[in-house]
Amino acid sequence: MDASGRGHTAAGASRGGFRTERAPDGRYRWQLKAPNGRVVAITSALFETPGEAERGFDGLRLGAAELTARITHVRDGIGWIWVIPGSRTLPEVRSSRAYERYATCQNAFRRFVVLLAKQPPRDVPARDVPARDVPARELPGKAVSLRHTDGR
Template structure:
């Protein structure tokens, strides 16, 4: 796992569109690198709307420079991804009532 998102998606298509938006905008992504509140290490966060991260590192890194390099690798991986065909199915990933 390279990164995670704070967003919860109702359909696979929504998740795919979000990923595609990240992939297309990979060259322009910038990250904040912050020290973790509890524990030791650094995480990178791409700020999004409503004070929620668009995407963030999946783990904390011991060194600041290692965290910077991990973000650069994430951007490089995104840029290499080919365009995806969005699935036609709109079946929910989870039930709306939370079950």
């Protein structure tokens, strides 16, 4: 947690990098910021603890080279967003904003993958609070179980 109690920032991530934030309902989500401080991706999943959010991020980071996005129109408005599909129709990760052009959205996803792959491994704490398991997904050389709640 930072001094305000609003989120947990990894060392040196005040402008860029991984960050967990507390959602209004008390659970946690993560975001990834570019070096200029702009949020480039946010997770749609809500996690019970910051440690679960970190484990979810690290699992995604390990499989960065294999990620595929679905690029789609925003529901209500103009523009394109990229989404990495997750389980139960809930996106695992999505772009933080809509892009005016399809090609710009594609490039934003490519920049996200590069930024994600450059993130250092997380010093993931031991499991904080048990949560429901999401089926393991295959990553290069490992099976990682992402644990989160879907708000139901």
